Amino acid sequence: MLWETFLLAQRTIRRNVLRSSLTILGIVIGVAAVITMVTLGSGATAKVTSDIASLGTNTLHVRPGQGMRGPGGARTSADAFTVEDAEAIRNNVAGLVAVAPTASASSQAIHGSANWSTAITGTTNAFFQVKDWALARGRLFSEGETKAGKSVCLLGQTVRKELFGEASPLGQTIRLGKISFKVIGTLQEKGQSGFGTDQDDLVVIPLRTLQRRINGNTDVQSMLVAVGDGVATTAVQGHIEDLMRERRKIRSDQDDDFHVRDMKEIIDTLTGTTTVLTALLSAVAGVSLLVGGIGIMNIMLVSVTERTREIGTRLAIGALEREVLMQFLVESVVLSTFGGMIGIALGLCAAGLGSYFIGVPFVFKPGIVAASFLFSAMVGMVFGYVPARKAARLNPIEALRYE
């Protein structure tokens, strides 16, 4: 009987193709929107995650506290670290692969007539290990260059392009501010970071060179710590915090004047943001599903009124109330699930195109497809119920005479 009802429903729907299409349009748009949003959102999350992973996932970032309130409400900055702090971490904390003390400055990089404003990072070779960053050409700093603070540099790809174009920079000299540096190598391209900054726009020089010749102090502004695979970063983080409190002579009743941040936290924060955004957009799209449901209810009510005589005839012939109810309910569920299927197809196409154009991976989520399908069926059932009940409760005598 259910099969008969299904056949009847799809025959009734096909009898008025235009109206049926308009009826399901709301559902189609709603489902398509939800599918598109969720698929693109998942793509964005995947992209952010992989971008941040390129920064090095097992990395801890140790920075002095900033914006702390000093006496009288003045904003003060906590003391910087020193090279000795980095060495202490390297020697005292277990499970580490490398510790890179870094300091930075910004400057004009000049070669011949080419002039480019860029960031300068002063660090040791450990920096490339922590960042998992390989050389494109040339060599790393020698031990002597690091210790003595020689004027040598490695170029990021953006700086290389801006200063040298197609020419080879190796062995050439560039000026950073007033100081000349010899180019000993170039770094491989990293592309944009998850935060949208160009990671290749930098010049790397020995830490000591930067401290002495550019910044004129012995500050280490941050330390990058690479944790070994399979080592719990939270434990390492705790050890570093304890060690730094000790070295910076922080009393037990005082707060830390530095942070140790896990890159994983940053990933979680960022993916959390995209997830919330996706959920919000999907909720908005979900509202159009609701509106689509109301559209179905509206048309089904009209259809029941139009077919009053048919219903009367069926009741006279001996249809039970529940059979008439079923007939109209199945009709609206068939309509809405059909709309759902078209919406899913459309949504996946739109998401495919969208992910191509905004440059995020296409992430197919079977869960959301199944959920959309079920939800559209449910919309048909919920919004078809009122019209179907109206049909089933008609008085056969009045229905038979209805003009």
Added chain:
Amino acid sequence: MTSGFTPPLIEFHKVAKVYGQGTAAMRALDGVDLSVRAGEFVAMMGPSGSGKSTCLNILGCLDTPSEGSYHFEDVPVERLSRDQRALLRRHFIGFIFQGFNLLNRTSALENVELPLIYRKVPARVRHEKALEALTAVGLANWAHHAPGELSGGQQQRVAIARALVGQPRVLLADEPTGNLDSVRSREIAAMLREFNRQKGITIVMVTHEPEMAAYADRQIHFQDGTITMDKQNGETP
């Protein structure tokens, strides 16, 4: 049949139908006693508002009496639920209407199959029986035409096929010729009498045309909710 006595198929005992309440109450039927035996062909006549249609609706279990009792083959209809009455109609009662009430954009064959669908008859048997019923009303060649492509007389014949396809105990006809010209009306009336004579189908027909009533064996006249005359055709009242 041993003694020539047939037990009544339909039996009304002081049946009344009241619409509204209190002083505004309208007694559409007012204490009607009536019995119809299997195999009879009855015409119910009377002016509009006389109660004949109300009587037919109650006969057809579409409506329930406000007072009195109605037995259909000894089943007390006034005690049945809406669904039970629907099942009674499904299995024992066939209807034809003034407006034919065929489903649009559905072939004649499918229209005739409708009662069998509700009886859960398998599709193949359904087709055969429906075709048989259409053949009986002379429309075998029109089986796949939609009602809109048929003349009024043909549509009413499809409706008759639909009413009879399930071999009901009684065929109830509500002004079956009301929308037809006199030639088609006579055709339909003759066809009903033919089915009554040949197959012994019990027919109760509401009409206001004496010419149509003449095809029946028995005429019942209504006036103001009561029966004013009940006679066999050929008798003088």
